[in-house]
Amino acid sequence: xxxxxxxxxxxKYNLMMEAMQGxxxxxxxxxxxxxxxxxxxxxxxxxxxxxxxxxxxxxxKEMAKKLGGESGKRIAKLILQERNQEAISGLRRxxxxxxxxxxxxxFYGAAHLDAIQDALIRRFGYVPEKTEWLVAMHADxxxxxxxxxxxLEALKGVRK
Numbered sequence: 516x517x518x519x520x521x522x523x524x525x526x527k528y529n530l531m532m533e534a535m536q537g538x539x540x541x542x543x544x545x546x547x548x549x550x551x552x553x554x555x556x557x558x559x560x561x562x563x564x565x566x567x568x569x570x571x572x573x574x575x576k577e578m579a580k581k582l583g584g585e586s587g588k589r590i591a592k593l594i595l596q597e598r599n600q601e602a603i604s605g606l607r608r609x610x611x612x613x614x615x616x617x618x619x620x621x622f623y624g625a626a627h628l629d630a631i632q633d634a635l636i637r638r639f640g641y642v643p644e645k646t647e648w649l650v651a652m653h654a655d656x657x658x659x660x661x662x663x664x665x666x667l668e669a670l671k672g673v674r675k
Contacts (some may be wrong), residue, residue, distance in 0.1 A: 528590045560659035563652055564669035599630040602639065610639070622649070 533539045552559050602623060609619050623631050635641040656666030 523591075538560065545638055556659045557661065560654045560656055560661060561665075561669045563654035564656065564661075565672050566655060567670065595626060596630070599627055599634070602627070602631060603634045606635075606639070622651075624651075 530541055533541050536542065552562050602621065606619065606621060613619070621631065621635075632643075636643075654661070656669070661669070
């Protein structure tokens, strides 16, 4: 049976999942917020800079803090692990069905780097041959009308 802190963390988790899946009032509000971001270049760039400035190692800790206590830590870790497992499962399905000569690219965020790399080496026997960094997103603060100080503040804003 869950105690009060665990129940509170579970409720916060459910609300977060509802928003991420686009369900309920939180999903509607998230969609509305995304529409504002989509059609406002300045706001979109500020949000992108905030995402770019996010510390991937700190994101799990921050989520755990917001969800609360040990239960929050477990939920945050579970979300990260579930995403990693889904990526590896998808890769396993592709590798099992691919045709000769077909290649695959696995694109993932920095928070997933250690677990995904470990799985590629240990489970699939891949050996790193080279490192290639790709641009995942681009934000031009000047073109969006942000001053250098505003762009820097947006980059640092998430880490406060």
